[in-house]
Amino acid sequence: MTYTSPIQTSSNVATGPSGRAMAEPMSAELLEHMQAHLNMERQSAAAYFATAIWFAERELVGFANYLRDEGNQEQQHAAQFADYLISRGQTVVLDTIEPPCQQWSNTEAVISDVFRMEADVTSSVLQLYKTAEQDNDMRTTVFLDPIVEGQRLSEHEAAYLLGRVKFAANQPAALLLIDAELRDKAAAPATLAG
Numbered sequence: 001m002t003y004t005s006p007i008q009t010s011s012n013v014a015t016g017p018s019g020r021a022m023a024e025p026m027s028a029e030l031l032e033h034m035q036a037h038l039n040m041e042r043q044s045a046a047a048y049f050a051t052a053i054w055f056a057e058r059e060l061v062g063f064a065n066y067l068r069d070e071g072n073q074e075q076q077h078a079a080q081f082a083d084y085l086i087s088r089g090q091t092v093v094l095d096t097i098e099p100p101c102q103q104w105s106n107t108e109a110v111i112s113d114v115f116r117m118e119a120d121v122t123s124s125v126l127q128l129y130k131t132a133e134q135d136n137d138m139r140t141t142v143f144l145d146p147i148v149e150g151q152r153l154s155e156h157e158a159a160y161l162l163g164r165v166k167f168a169a170n171q172p173a174a175l176l177l178i179d180a181e182l183r184d185k186a187a188a189p190a191t192l193a194g
């Protein structure tokens with residue numbers, strides 16, 4: 001594996017490209033994937049914002065608010081990766097955000113996209129995990145542990161919402177019930193463990 005070359009300073013402490021002290025270098029491959037993942041989180045934030053707009057335009061306030069909050073969380077995830085890269089002495093490289101999809105035929109199509117997006121983000125995190133393990137980069141695996149678990153829960157939540165929306169079969173009365181649940185923050189999968 002190749003590593004980003006540390007710069008030796010007069011104080012005999014290695015520094016990264018940002019000039020910060022660096023305890024352990026990261027492999028070029030892991031760094032590239034971490035940067036790409038950070039930008040994927042930013043892209044997800046934009047995609048969620050687009051879904052929130054779609055529902056806001058259709059008076060489904062619960063869906064709009066829920067998806068707005070999910071989008072804000074994606075931005076927070078990007079910030080977590082930025083904090084982590086800085087802590088490792090690396091520079092954060094921001095990429096272009098592509099215009100997200102804004103056209104859907106119905107609610108089920110929107111929420112299906114949300115579920116797929118969460119699954120894609122999980123795959124990306126797991127790929128990062130694999131690379132970090134191959135590199136024996138334990139700081140990164142420890143950083144990623146709670147993120148993997150958070151992604152599993154995000155998939156669980158999105159699957160629940162998609163299941164409810166499928167039950168509704170685009171019937172306005174049923175969609176309004178789900179919307180009310182979301183507005184009251186009462187939408188959550190069953191918990192069998194007491």
Ligand SMILES: [Fe+2]
Pocket residue numbers: 041044073074077121
């Ligand atoms: Fe995320």
